[in-house]
Amino acid sequence: MRDEKLDPTAIAAGLSTLEGWVLAPGEDAILRDFTFRNFREAFGFMTQCALCAEKLDHHPEWKNVYATVSVRLTTHDCGGLSERDFKLARMFDKAAAQRN
Amino acid sequence: MRDEKLDPTAIAAGLSTLEGWVLAPGEDAILRDFTFRNFREAFGFMTQCALCAEKLDHHPEWKNVYATVSVRLTTHDCGGLSERDFKLARMFDKAAAQRN
Amino acid sequence: MRDEKLDPTAIAAGLSTLEGWVLAPGEDAILRDFTFRNFREAFGFMTQCALCAEKLDHHPEWKNVYATVSVRLTTHDCGGLSERDFKLARMFDKAAAQRN
């Protein structure tokens, strides 16, 4: 099943369900940075999210520098943002919210 | 530097700094089970703890069944429990306490 | 969809497609040990296999002691071995065969 590209209204609605994600300027992608206390916590978070991504069969573009994980989500198949980006973003948010 | 084997008094003192660890019956080892909501959370925890273990150069014997991680710590070099077991146990406790 | 419990003929056929797995004595489960050079290699292997498991939605019972990973597969839903155990076992074999 092909992912459907969301229109601006649906994207705005999707963003309102997330915490701290923004639209990438001039791009159909959403971005969020997560910061932890050290590399071990950041990479434990990444592993939990990697398992979410594999389960959803939808993968992030992400960068890690020590305690920070910068995530960019987009759907190549539809050339824009799809429901799967927001589903994966909510899993990232949930994994972050579980940590203190 | 060789690890020093702790005596029963030191072991009791060490256990009092931990949460929920017990002495393995008839063995010089300490045990604790950690339970999470699902496999992804359990394995994210394991990865964070694996990084702690590698940093300490002291590794657990651990078993994972879905959302549960069962840990056994002992120090082969000294044929008993050493300070390193308690140090690693505290890192496990800390990683668990950070999650809700 | 419920997993179907395999009969002894199907189990024997399944085992013949695997490398080094054995039936657990007196149990409907299959077992294999994997040994690596160090903890880092063992845990990298575990992470790749954890991602396979999550994708298949079928999880191993596994134990890690430094460079060794001992795996036990069974399917609780059907009270025995199912096709999913053999599918996951083949993924473990493939991940091990990719390493030298």
Add this chain to the structure above:
Amino acid sequence: MRDEKLDPTAIAAGLSTLEGWVLAPGEDAILRDFTFRNFREAFGFMTQCALCAEKLDHHPEWKNVYATVSVRLTTHDCGGLSERDFKLARMFDKAAAQRN
């Protein structure tokens, strides 16, 4: 102990011990991309390398997009490249060479 910043001759010597790393244009950093068959293999590799990094207490800047891992190494403490960058780079190379 503070890391010593390597001079161009030492950097050239270090690069000659590595496989496929290049100097970042106009920067004191080295770069290499690693490509695998899928996300699971890429992330298993990352986890093994994360354990190497934590052991060395020296961490990469790295980006993952599905099956590709792009690594950038530099040493902030010395404002350039140090021996630790080359040590970590060799561990990345070794982990990649172990996979087929």
